[in-house]
Amino acid sequence: MLQVSIYRYNPETDAEPRMQDFQVDTGGKDVMVLDVLEQIKAQQDSTVTYRRSCREGVCGSDGLNINGKNGLGCITPLSETVRDNKLVIRPLPGLPVVRDLVVDMSLFYAQYEKVQPYLQNNTPAPAIERLQSPEDREKLDGLYECILCACCSSSCPSFWWNPDRFIGPAGLLQSYRFLADSRDTATEERLSRLDDPFSVFRCHGIQNCVNVCPKGLNPTRAIGHIRNMLLSRAA
Amino acid sequence: MVKVVTSFGRSGVSDWLVQRVSAVILLAYFLFVAWVLLAGVSYTEWKGLFEATWMRVFSLMALLSLGAHAWIGMWSVLTDYLTERMLGSKGNVLRILAQLLTTLALFVYVVWGVQILWGY
Ligand code: SF4
Ligand code: SF4
Ligand code: FES
Numbered sequence: 001m002l003q004v005s006i007y008r009y010n011p012e013t014d015a016e017p018r019m020q021d022f023q024v025d026t027g028g029k030d031v032m033v034l035d036v037l038e039q040i041k042a043q044q045d046s047t048v049t050y051r052r053s054c055r056e057g058v059c060g061s062d063g064l065n066i067n068g069k070n071g072l073g074c075i076t077p078l079s080e081t082v083r084d085n086k087l088v089i090r091p092l093p094g095l096p097v098v099r100d101l102v103v104d105m106s107l108f109y110a111q112y113e114k115v116q117p118y119l120q121n122n123t124p125a126p127a128i129e130r131l132q133s134p135e136d137r138e139k140l141d142g143l144y145e146c147i148l149c150a151c152c153s154s155s156c157p158s159f160w161w162n163p164d165r166f167i168g169p170a171g172l173l174q175s176y177r178f179l180a181d182s183r184d185t186a187t188e189e190r191l192s193r194l195d196d197p198f199s200v201f202r203c204h205g206i207q208n209c210v211n212v213c214p215k216g217l218n219p220t221r222a223i224g225h226i227r228n229m230l231l232s233r234a235a
Numbered sequence: 236m237v238k239v240v241t242s243f244g245r246s247g248v249s250d251w252l253v254q255r256v257s258a259v260i261l262l263a264y265f266l267f268v269a270w271v272l273l274a275g276v277s278y279t280e281w282k283g284l285f286e287a288t289w290m291r292v293f294s295l296m297a298l299l300s301l302g303a304h305a306w307i308g309m310w311s312v313l314t315d316y317l318t319e320r321m322l323g324s325k326g327n328v329l330r331i332l333a334q335l336l337t338t339l340a341l342f343v344y345v346v347w348g349v350q351i352l353w354g355y
Binding site: 158161162164165185194195196197198199200201226230231234 | 237238239242245246247249251253310311314315316318320321334344
């Protein structure tokens with residue numbers, strides 16, 4: 001029997017959060033963490049609350065803190081995380097809890113919105129698509145794949161302390177995705193909005209973000225590119 | 236863009252650059268001083284060294300670097316932990332107080348250091 005401990009909290013009725021223990025029979029199979037949650041919800045306690053949708057690592061809704069490390073429940077197999085037969089599931093750290101494992105992502109989205117995550121081009125639209133060379137297109141690899149699961153930003157100490165002023169790894173990765181796009185013409189405006197001591201420069205290169213990204217992306221490298229763009233613009 | 240008035244250079248890029256450059260100067264200075272000390276130095280040699288203008292300028296550079304470096308470093312630590320977000324409105328009061336103390340201490344050290352360098 002797998003020993004599962006789940007964070008429970010209803011801010012409307014509970015004075016404080018508590019951990020609730022469950023015993024789960026996985027039938028000896030190496031299932032995903034999300035499967036364990038589903039099994040608990042179906043068979044033991046239907047009030048356990050969490051988000052999930054695609055159950056295949058595409059939608060980004062089940063970012064969880066699993067045995068102390070952020071990740072997606074649906075693509076984290078027990079064999080990868082369970083030690084001593086224990087599974088501890090908490091909500092993503094640093095964000096306000098709405099209920100149990102569901103967090104309020106408003107701050108995270110507000111930072112995403114700040115980087116204006118859409119293509120901006122003020123030249124007249126061509127009759128066909130705006131073309132891009134294969135080399136230029138390649139520059140977007142490792143950037144566009146982000147699914148906004150918030151595993152990275154909610155593992156970043158700088159984001160914990162200043163989630164309203166530091167854009168955080170997810171937002172900055174997307175910021176660079178548009179800074180690096182050959183079709184985007186708003187580079188200068190984008191950079192001038194980042195040139196303060198918080199938005200980019202609160203990153204201290206701890207690389208927690210790289211360590212947890214379930215898509216294998218590297219926000220720290222993207223942040224380094226932004227910093228270099230800001231430096232060469234200032235020089 | 237986030238508005239900031241109490242940081243050293245008020246822009247992320249300049250703070251970042253000053254932090255790096257001052258770190259390099261400090262490293263060079265302390266390595267040099269350590270090298271002189273380890274090589275064995277008498278009182279007269281030590282005094283002679285600090286009478287040379289280049290050494291005074293080098294020391295002053297290190298002192299100013301220390302001031303800037305500490306200001307930027309302390310500012311970023313204080314704005315992480317002593318904030319309204321972490322401590323409520325008393326966070327702001329505490330942070331401004333701590334910032335004033337830091338600035339005062341740095342000012343005293345720099346003036347005192349100049350006095351030592353050119354006073355003997
Ligand atoms: S590298 Fe930067 S963005 Fe990533 S976790 Fe560390 S401080 Fe946060
Ligand atoms: S960079 Fe990775 S961890 Fe961060 S939000 Fe995107 S997919 Fe999730
Ligand atoms: S349920 Fe969609 S990413 Fe896990």
